[in-house]
Amino acid sequence: MNVFWSKVDRVIGGVLNLVAFTASLLVVGLMVFLILARYVFGWSLVGTLELVMLAGMWLYMSGALIASRRNEHLVVDFLELQIRDTRIRALHRTLVASIVVVICACFVYWSYRMLSWGMVRPQRTPELGIPLWISQASIMVASTGCFCYALRDFIAGLRQFTGTGVTAPMASEGER
Secondary structure, three states: OOHHHHHHHHHHHHHHHHHHHHHHHHHHHHHHHHHHHHHHOOOOOOOHHHHHHHHHHHHHHHHHHHHHHOOOOOOOOHHHHHOOOHHHHHHHHHHHHHHHHHHHHHHHHHHHHHHHHHHHOOOEOOOOOOEOHHHHHHHHHHHHHHHHHHHHHHHHHHHHHHOOOOOOOOOOHHHO
16 A cells, blocks of 8 residues: 555544544433433433434444454454465455455445435434434445445455555554
8 A cells, every 4th residue: 555545544544533432422421411311310301312323323334434444344264264375365355355345335325325315305303303314324434435445455355366465455553
């Protein structure tokens, strides 16, 4: 990965970490506030769960992107660990990455359809009137990002298979 893409990756990683951290604080803070308000003070606060849902969606989707960026998403690596030949292992990684690219492309298409439908036929949450497309946008962002990282892994696998690259890209230990 050249210097430019390395810097872009660090910026994207920082933004994702910030979004995940902020969303985590919102989810935990609003839930604690809701519990205290309801069970300690006897207040009935409407709309708080809508805010938790919104922050939760961005938390889940940014977490998926962070895992995809770091190559730490859910994997079944039993077969890969059994392969000793580096070229066959690179071929295996390329095949897996190509399957993930196709699946992510489907998710990008489906999330685009969902988001565009949400924009044409806008719906809002019952209490606070928050547009639902705000939480749906998190799915679009995550699916697009995961598609891009799947392409990155596919290209890295091809480079490794052809001998033009040494290792698959991965976030450095200091960024984890």
